[in-house]
Amino acid sequence: MSKILKNNIILILSIIALNILGFWVYFRADLTADKRYSISESSKNLLKNLEDEVIIKVYLDGEGLPGGFERLKRAVKETLVEFKYFGKDNIDYQFINPYNGSEDERNKLFKELVEKGMQPTNIFAKEDGKKVENLVFPYATIWYQNKEVPVLLLKANLAQDSQTKLNQSYENVEYELASAIQKLTNTKKKKIGLLSEFTNLQPINFAGLINTLQEYYDLYIIDSKKSPSFAGLDALIVPKPDKPVDDSTKAKIDQYIMNGGRVLFFVDGLKVDSVGLEGSFAQPLDVNLDDMLFKYGVRINKNIVKDGLNAAIIPMVVGNMGDKPNIQPMPYRYFPLINKFSNSLITKNIDMVYTKFTASIDPVNGNDGLKKTPLLLTSQYTKVLNAPALITYNEARTDTDETEYQGGVKTVAYLIEGTFKSILQKSFTNSEIKTTSVPTKILVCSDGDIIVNEIDRKTGNPYPMGFDRFSQHQYGNQDFVINTLNYLLDEQGLLTAKSKSVGLRPLDKLKVNNQKTKWQLINIVLPLVLLVVFGFLRFYYVKNKYAQA
Template identity: 25%
Template sequence: MEQRNINFIHTTVGILIVIGIVVLVNILAQRFFVRVDLTEDQVYSLSKASKEIMRNLDDKVLIKAYFSKDLPPPYNANERFIRDQLDEYRAYSNGNLQYEFINPDENEENKQEAQQLGISPVQINVLEKDRMESKVVYMGLVISYEDKREVMPFIQRLDGFEYDMTSAIQRITSDAKPKVAFLQGHDEPDMLSNEALRVEMEKSYNVQNLTLEGSDLIPDDVDALVIIAPQTPLSEWEQYAVDQYIMKGGKVAFLLDPIKADLQSGMATALPLEMDDWLATYGIKVNADLVFDASNQPVSVQQQQRGFIMRTQMPFPFIPVVRNFNDNHVMVKDIEAVVFPFLSTIDTTLAPEKGLNIEVLATTSELCGTQTGRFDINPMNRIPRQSYVDQYLPVGAVISGKFHSYFADKGAPTPEVDEDNPQPTTDLPVNEVIPESQSENRLVVFGDGEFTQNATGTVLLMNMIDWMTQGEGLISIRSKGVTDRPLKEVDDATKPLIKYANFFGMPLVVIILGILYWQVRRRRKREI
């Protein structure tokens, strides 16, 4: 009896201790915000940039999330995820961010409020009771700050939620957006004609196409200039305008295609861009070559087989898929793969000769080569394996330091007079050349401009513009969760081994374990 009482006391004390620990943990959890995120990219935790923006809020930010209840898969976890994220935003905002969730389906007033704020219902397909039915739901939110408002009308994907949220808060709490200009007039691609890209850029920047006519200079309020794949030379005056923009601290990205390639004809020729001497002043040289790489994107080609025209996918080494990005540079460290059609290499020896720093951003794979002079890009003409003699060739870089003007000793060229606009667009005297950059500056160069036209290159382009205009904060968020994990390439002899190992391996393991278990049981029975 006495032993039973002792056991009862021990059990009671143990239960009370457990209850006390649970209560203490809950009290500490209310006072201190702690969260453990075990994902590789920390996709469920706020980045340093988001936390910093939250800490710097100087007034109240109110978020109203309009979400329907009982959302079907795959949207049923969205509300929980967004609540968790908003909890983190609120925790780091020093009380300056508040949020509430509203169910528009509860009453007509909530529906009208959501729609007046720009959140419209969306129709989704739902599988209920073995039948496909349509359901109208709300999944959006509104961010308010002073008299400004940002709307996220339909939150469908969660992998870019932090970037969208943080950049939206930054936009409405900032006084002005940076201005980004895309140089035109030399058959460059019109980036603003890409509706999706234009809308995305306009969320964070004032974007414009810039054509230098007559005696135009680059306006002083342009924060970054992007030169993408000009097909004809820049005039001497245009070179001067870009030169002086750099000397005044302007950031420029040179995304150049020295080789014009036509996949249909299988031919490629060097473009007479006449930029080499000018760009060499800034430590830039894009080689007149074409990279072929074992890591590439296949193309669809027509082949005649048994009297029929068939379209088949073939490896095409002249469209490299670059996966080697500089892990130490914020612009590219989280990017996993970008397709670069008809890529050229970068000469990295010129910048040090000019007293400038160069940091390589991207390189080819360990199995590649280049063509120069005469180019053969016909997909049907296979490149022999023994021609892949190069590895890790640089194709993108950042050059930084104090730059010297190409026109320091030459003097300013005579402007191309435009009768409608005879004066420069800035107050810089035409005959006064700034001989060197007034402070440390930085330029970006890639041996390709066509990558900006495909989906894989959009993140790189946006990161580039962020880095040139807004610092490095948002870049780390944009690439969060963007992954590309291809299987490792193996030779043809290994593929059947892997196939049959997967097919027969697990059943064989189960059989072996069963035999071992049976043998153990037999031995135990004998011992008994």
């Protein structure tokens, strides 16, 4: 047997052995710097512990998807491959092209998707020199035990450019899919208490919050007078109080926190009863929580912050058009759109947060050992009005004068973590009082309207939380609240799935235009030249080798 034949046989046997080994031993390594092909440990644990089959149908498919949507589709597929690996037979997925089939079949499917709340996205492309408009459904549906939930895959900050929004959606894919699976498969829901007896708002004003919470948690409306304590709740929400919280309830909240309870405070700084064209004065609001929040490390100021850069719109009569009033959408600076966030998983890649008549928050007791993370921040172009503050709708008529908006960035929500000090003092008669908490977390937000929904005046039905009826856009209020609760309560740390960061590496457009021909030659011609040179060298090497033999 010649040496060459022997080497070839060894090579073939080695390849066969490696294939056999690869069949039994599965190994993968993510060598990318941003770990884009990996999923978090919390997602892995969720998938490994599935008790029944989860079916995922992705409708982001079809021919001629623009580059950004094709990249998002690829990210979904890469994520689902990982889900399948860890979920085994309990994960099944398929991509469905909504444009397949006859026209009647397509229209039927489109109607079904829209009825499930999956609104298509319009995209524009050029075909044969003409501008063509197509519909894309950036959604998936997840089925589990006869329950279905839609998942929006194109989910990002509205204020960002299209490329950044697609990249944020790329980063969110794992979290959106995993959290939907957790919502469907979770049989032991956390218990959330809503302490609504200190607000004059009606339950319908919190319908968006209530409906959202009930998808993920067991929700209880708390009557503090009938509850000796709040023990047994996993979290407590104090929603927009506009009358004083009595001392007994305040003590229960305090001791709940001392025993490790999580509390979300949504408390206004000023009270705004009604607003007219001529205006009315907003007065300081005292709900008997100032001393408690001060003890916990923050102070809600008695002011209102106007944001000259980011503000929601309201319809205003700006004149007449013939015999009819001319109504135009105008920015109302008392309704800041929060688009500045801290580096936190809670606020990563969420849309702007819609606020109304919000106050500023300052940290206090700087040496208390608590970690205070500012979550929601205004733009640097702010103006602060201290109480009593004149509030008027005519404000929307005026242009923003940059010289008036020099207040700088203001914080409107703080996450506070650590060991808290009680506002109560231990005595011989109440020896069970705890004066120092176990490590825990709370949220303090200086705008109660973040969790309040508007009402459709025609039908009387509530809008979703964070929905603006004038712009017809749902802002990120719901995601902010749910992400906060996930951070406070989720021991599995599913929110860590949001930690994935995929950096944008855009091409230099100027260099692309100037050096286009050069790089085309390098990428197309150079490999061919190298291949020819290698062929000639190998030919002469083999010729000389066997000629000498």
